[in-house]
Amino acid sequence: MGFLPVISYHQIKRPVLWQEEFHRLAPFEVEIGFGLGEFLIRSATAHPDRDYVGIEQHWERMRKALEGMSALRNIRVLKVDARVAFERLFVPETIDHVHCLFPCPWPKKGHVKHRLFSNTFLKLLNSRLKKGGGVTIVTDSAPYQAWIRQQLDATGFELASRMVGPRYDTKFERKWHNEGHEEFHELTLTKTTHVAVPLTEDTLLRDYRLKEFDPKCFRFENQTGPVSVIFKEMLFDPAKDKAMVHLVVAEEEITQHFWVAVVKKGKIWRVCQADGQSVLPTPGIARAIELVYEQARQGRAAGGEPRQRRSRT
Secondary structure, three states: OOOOOEOOOOOOOOOOOHHHHHOOOOOEEEEEOOOOOHHHHHHHHHOOOOEEEEEEOOHHHHHHHHOOOOOOOOEEEEEOOHHHHHHHOOOOOOEEEEEEEOOOOOOOHHHHHHOOOOHHHHHHHHHHEEEEEEEEEEEOOHHHHHHHHHOOOOOOEEEEEEEEOOOOOOHHHHHHHHOOOOOEEEEEEEEOOOOOOOOOOOOOOOOEEEOOOOHHHOOOOOEOOOEEEEEEEEEEEOOOOEEEEEEEEEEOOEEEEEEEEEEEEOOEEEEEEOOOOOOOOOHHHHHHHHHHHHHHHHHHHHOOOOOOOOOOO
16 A cells, blocks of 8 residues: 555554654644545645644544555544544644544434533643644534534634535535535634643553462452443463453543453562553553452452453463
């Protein structure tokens, strides 16, 4: 395929110094939810003097978009939730403009919490934009654009809105136009006041030590709440004195599959992050390691019933 612009956000130094990534100082724009990449590719082609980062969570859409990006050196793409990206990957006051075309409006009442462009997220965007920078949002949904307007209080943005005809030529614009939509809501937010939101830093992941560990007695109790840690399975290799505990860790907008290793080193069992994983070191991941340690200690003391599948790793 040639040049691949995909950035593995797990494995790069955070926040990303995009000037170093693109090897130059240039105007810098971000598209949230670039889909098949039509707007992103056209923009990067028309403006080779600008650099672009696209954010998308759907791998199949991203895969199709990559086919049209191989000749462009001023695009990078991230497969990540936009909230995570702006919290961790972009230095404050470095972005010129953010685009988001036809985001999901989450129309059901119970799904409103999933909507992007909440008051909190708008403050985050503001913090990452340069002075005078802006955000363009286009939607076919009147209730969604009305909801965004309600989120603007104390976000440091000035709003300009208008109705526009089809002009972006994206998959969803074509879809809505074919279904009879002749005009769409275009909201332009211009930064007038800076709102400071600090970068979210990586959490230090501790290792723990156990004098004794009996895999037959290990029983993991799930934790639910703002941080949820859910047990999936445990694998144990008696030849290596090594257990691998598979957990799902969910917190805010991040859900990660994570393996905790319990491995014997000399006379001590070490409880730690398993090697070879691509995860963000978050408070939830730190809590998952701590929970395995705590429950391994409790299981040994209580002689709990087995709850794992034995296997050689």
